[in-house]
Amino acid sequence: MPNITVLQGGCEKVTKMRIAFLSIHSSPLGRAGEKDTGGMSTFLRGLSSALGEAGHKVDLFTRPDSAGKDLVREIKAGVRLVCPDDGLGPLSKQELYPHYRTIAESIDRFCRGDNSRYDLIFSHYWLSGCVGQVLKKNWNVPHMLMFHTLGRAKNEACPEENEPLLRLEAEKELARSCDLIITAARQEKEKILTYFDLPLEKVALIPCGINREIFKALGIHQRLRAKEQLGWEKKTKIILSVGRIEPVKGLDLLLKAASLLPAEESFQVVIAGGDKSSSIQVESYKKTAARLGLEGKVYFTGIVEHEKLPFYYNAADVTVLTSHYESFGLVALESIACGTPVVASPVGIIPELIATGNNDDFIGYMVENRNPPTWAEKISRALNSNKPLDQSVLDTRLAPYSWKQAASELITVINSL
Numbered sequence: 001m002p003n004i005t006v007l008q009g010g011c012e013k014v015t016k017m018r019i020a021f022l023s024i025h026s027s028p029l030g031r032a033g034e035k036d037t038g039g040m041s042t043f044l045r046g047l048s049s050a051l052g053e054a055g056h057k058v059d060l061f062t063r064p065d066s067a068g069k070d071l072v073r074e075i076k077a078g079v080r081l082v083c084p085d086d087g088l089g090p091l092s093k094q095e096l097y098p099h100y101r102t103i104a105e106s107i108d109r110f111c112r113g114d115n116s117r118y119d120l121i122f123s124h125y126w127l128s129g130c131v132g133q134v135l136k137k138n139w140n141v142p143h144m145l146m147f148h149t150l151g152r153a154k155n156e157a158c159p160e161e162n163e164p165l166l167r168l169e170a171e172k173e174l175a176r177s178c179d180l181i182i183t184a185a186r187q188e189k190e191k192i193l194t195y196f197d198l199p200l201e202k203v204a205l206i207p208c209g210i211n212r213e214i215f216k217a218l219g220i221h222q223r224l225r226a227k228e229q230l231g232w233e234k235k236t237k238i239i240l241s242v243g244r245i246e247p248v249k250g251l252d253l254l255l256k257a258a259s260l261l262p263a264e265e266s267f268q269v270v271i272a273g274g275d276k277s278s279s280i281q282v283e284s285y286k287k288t289a290a291r292l293g294l295e296g297k298v299y300f301t302g303i304v305e306h307e308k309l310p311f312y313y314n315a316a317d318v319t320v321l322t323s324h325y326e327s328f329g330l331v332a333l334e335s336i337a338c339g340t341p342v343v344a345s346p347v348g349i350i351p352e353l354i355a356t357g358n359n360d361d362f363i364g365y366m367v368e369n370r371n372p373p374t375w376a377e378k379i380s381r382a383l384n385s386n387k388p389l390d391q392s393v394l395d396t397r398l399a400p401y402s403w404k405q406a407a408s409e410l411i412t413v414i415n416s417l
Contacts, residue, residue, distance in 0.1 A: 016055050016056055016057075017056045017057070017119045017120065017411065017414065018056070018057040018058075018059075018116075018117065018118050018119055019051065019056065019057070019058050019059075019118060019119065019120045019121075019122055019414075020058075020059050020061060020107075020111075020118040020120070020121050020122065020135070021044060021048060021058055021059065021060045021061065021122050021123075021124065022061050022062075022107075022121065022122070022123040022124060022128035022129075022131055022132050022135075023040070023041075023044055023060060023061065023062045023124045023125070023128055024061070024062060024063055024096060024100075024103060024125070024127050024128045024131055025063075025093045025096055025125060025127050025128070026040060026041060026062070026093075026125070027041070027062045027063075027081075028041050028044040028045055028048070028060050028062060028081065029041070029045070029075070029081060039148075039208070039327075039328060039330040039331075040124055040125065040148045042208075042306065042330060043124075043146075043148075043184075043208055043328075043330075044060060044124060045075075046208070046209050046210075046211065046403040046406070047209070047403060047406055047407060047410065048060055048076070048079045049076045049079060049403065050209065050403035050404050050406065050407035051078070051079070051407045051410070051411075052076045052077050052078030052079040053076075053077065053078070053404070053407075054404075054407055054408070054411070055078070056078060056407075056411070057078050057079075058078060058079045058080070059079075059080045059082045059116065059118075060075075060079065060080065060081050060082065061082050061083075061084070061107055062081065062082075062083055063083060063086065063088075063091070063103065064083035064084075064085055064086075065083075065090065066089065066090060068085060069085055070082075070083065070084050070085050070110055071083040071085075072114075082107075082110065084106040084107050084109065084110035085106060086099070086102055086103050086105075086106035087102075087106070088102065088103070093127070096127050097127060097130065097166065097170075100127065100130040100131050100134070101134055103131050104131045104134035104135050104138075105134075107131070107135060108135060108138055108139075117139075118139065118141055119141060119142075119414075120141055120142050120143075120144060120414055120417075121135055121136055121139070121141060121142070121143045121144065122144045122145075122146070122182075123143065123144070123145045123146070123178075124145075124146050124148060125146075125147065125148050125149075126147060126151070126167055126170050126171045126174060128145075129143075129145045129147075129170075129171075129174040129178065130170060130174070132145065132178070133174065133177060133178070136178075136179075142179040142180070142414075142417045143178045143179050144178065144179060144180045144181070144182055144413075144414075145174055145175075145178040145180070145181050145182070146181070146182040146183065146184075147171060147181070147183075147192070147327070148327055149325070149327050150171060150188075150191060150192070150195065150327070151163035151164075151167040151168045151171055152168055152171070152195055153191055153195075153325050153327075154248055154324075154325055155168075156325075157248065157324035157325035158247050158248045158250070158324035158325060160247035160248075161246075161247055161248050171196075172195075172196055175192065175195075175196035175198060175202075176196065176198075179417055180202065180203075180204060180413065180417060181198070181202060181203045181204070182203075182204055182205075182206055182410075182413070183203060183204070183205055183206075183327070184205070184206060184207050184208045184327065184328040184348075184349070185205075185207070185327065185328050185329070185348045185349040185352065186205060186351075186352060187346075187347070187348060187349075187351060188327045188328070188348065189203050189205050204413045206406050206409045206410055206413065207349070207400055207401050207406065208328050208330055208333070208349075208401060208406065209401050209402045209403030209404070209405065209406045210330075210333050210334060210337055210398065210401050210402070210403075211403065212337055212398065212402075214307065214310055215309075215310050215313070215333075215334050215337035215338055216310070216337060216338065216339075217314065217337070217338055217339025217340075217388075217389065217391065217394065218314045218338075218339070220388070222314070223314045223315060223339075226311050226314050226315040227315040229311075229315075230311070230312070230315050232268065232270075232315065233266075235266060236266050236267060236268050237265065237266060237267040237268075237317045237318075237383045238267070238268055238270055238315060238316040238317050238318075239254075239258060239267055239268070239269045239270065239316070239317070239318055239320055239379060239383070240270050240272065240312060240313065240316035240318070240319045240320070240335070240340070241254055241269070241270070241271045241272065241273075241319070241320055241321070241322070242272045242273055242304070242309065242312070242313075242319065242331045242334075242335075243272075243273045243321075243323075243331055244273050244274065244278070245271070245273055245274035245278035245281045245282055245285075245300075246278070246281065247281075247324075248323060248324050248325055249322065249323050249324075250322035250323050250324050250345070250370070251271065251285055251322060252285070252288060253322040253370055253372060253375060254269065254271075254320050254322045254375075255269070255285065255288050255289050255292055255294065255298065256292065256372035256375075257320075257322075257372045257373075257375035257376040257379055258292075258294060258297070258298075258376070258379070259292035259293055259294055259372075260372055260373055260376035261376055261379065261380055262380065265380065265383070267297065267383065268297055268298075268299060269289075269294070269297060269298045269299070270299050270301060270312070270316070271285075271298065271299070271300050271301065272301045272302075272303075272304045272309070272312055273301075273302075273303065273304070274300065274302060274303065275302070275303055282300050285298075285300075286298070286300070309334060310334070310338050313334060313335045313337075313338035313339075313340050314338050314339065314340065316335070316340050317340070317382070317383050318340065318341055318342070318343060318364075318379060318382040318383055319331065319332070319335035319340055319341070319342045319343075320342070320343050320344070320375075320379060321342060321343070321344035321345060321347070321350070322344075322345060322370075322375070323344075323345055323347050324345070324347070325347055326347040326348035326350075327348055328348040328349055329344065329347055329348030329349050329350055329353075332344050332348075332349065332350060332353060332354075332364070333349065333353065333398070333401055336353070336363050336364065336389070336394060336397065336398065337394065337398055339388060339389045339391075339394065340389075341362065341363055341364040341365075341382045341385065341389060342354070342363070342364035342365075342382075343364055343365045343367060343375065343378045343379050343382055344364065344365075344366055344367070345366070345367060345368075345370070346366050346367075346368050350366050351366065353397060354366045361390075361393050361397075362385070362387075362389070362390075362393075363389055363393060363394070363397060364382065365378040365381070365382060
């Protein structure tokens with residue numbers, strides 16, 4: 001139960017909390033770039049760690065890799081990863097929904113045995129939200145929800161994603177029945193308010209954070225050394241893309257734009273992300289690259305460990321985000337923190353992050369259409385800017401994005417429920 005501070009006048013305010021984070025379909029410790037693992041895992045790790053450092057207690061609930069026994073692991077001070085055995089064995093994301101009540105019961109059973117009580121449930125993604133609603137009734141505590149992505153938004157932006165009606169209806173019901181929705185970008189907040197016809201006070205905006213001790217710009221000589229160590233020629237310009245390999249990321253646009261770069265441009269497109277589940281998509285993109293005349297210029301790295309990504313960002317000359325839809329766009333934030341400009345579609349936080357029309361504050365370009373020649377022109381300009389990003393500009397732009405601040409804002413929001 002929370003620690004209580006008695007304020008002047010006799011009012012009570014919760015100062016330390018115990019929070020149950022639910023991430024049912026994806027482990028917070030999963031490798032970024034794998035199927036179903038991306039920015040959400042980074043968010044869970046960053047926010048829970050900051051809450052733990054502030055003296056709060058967080059249990060991150062996810063499913064175990066195999067049936068057999070409950071697994072509990074302390075991953076940071078005040079933060080545990082908890083995998084209650086639900087007896088279901090390995091299930092894909094698509095197979096989880098019919099079992100959400102069973103999963104909720106396994107969490108409830110664990111908590112009774114562990115004598116764990118929580119002040120709040122914070123669910124991540126719609127499947128976790130379904131579990132969270134069951135636990136909300138069982139525990140009689142508030143339930144906050146962060147969708148991370150919206151089925152309707154994915155379908156509208158990229159019909160290839162084809163999110164099912166079941167998800168769309170579940171998200172609509174969850175939006176109305178949970179106590180509060182958290183979102184990390186203004187654009188996403190507007191979508192939620194519009195899609196579900198909610199009052200303003202039902203949705204709170206808490207931006208993601210970034211660990212600037214890890215994601216930071218290196219000096220020019222260190223950047224060239226990083227390029228060499230990754231096996232890239234010093235004089236070769238690197239166009240970097242980071243993320244899962246799936247239709248919504250719009251990598252076909254990146255390849256088309258790259259094929260239109262000036263013939264004399266010495267460049268390589270490096271696509272970091274994807275696992276075995278994306279092998280068919282990768283082969284399709286390789287064929288597209290060959291058809292566009294990009295033989296030898298496109299390289300798929302597979303998964304890059306999150307702690308190694310700063311090395312890639314620093315070695316790159318530009319990071320390109322061609323996504324049809326992002327609820328936040330953490331890749332852009334990470335790249336800019338490493339001093340590498342971005343060329344990005346107007347998704348997630350990009351409209352807030354990238355100012356237009358001021359060369360002194362240059363950190364990249366936002367491209368509001370999906371016209372390959374326009375993208376090629378912006379990528380070429382970024383590649384040939386030959387000017388390091390100004391550190392004072394980076395500090396100003398990135399100031400709102402810290403995990404410590406996100407944790408503080410979250411507790412403020414919780415105290416207002």
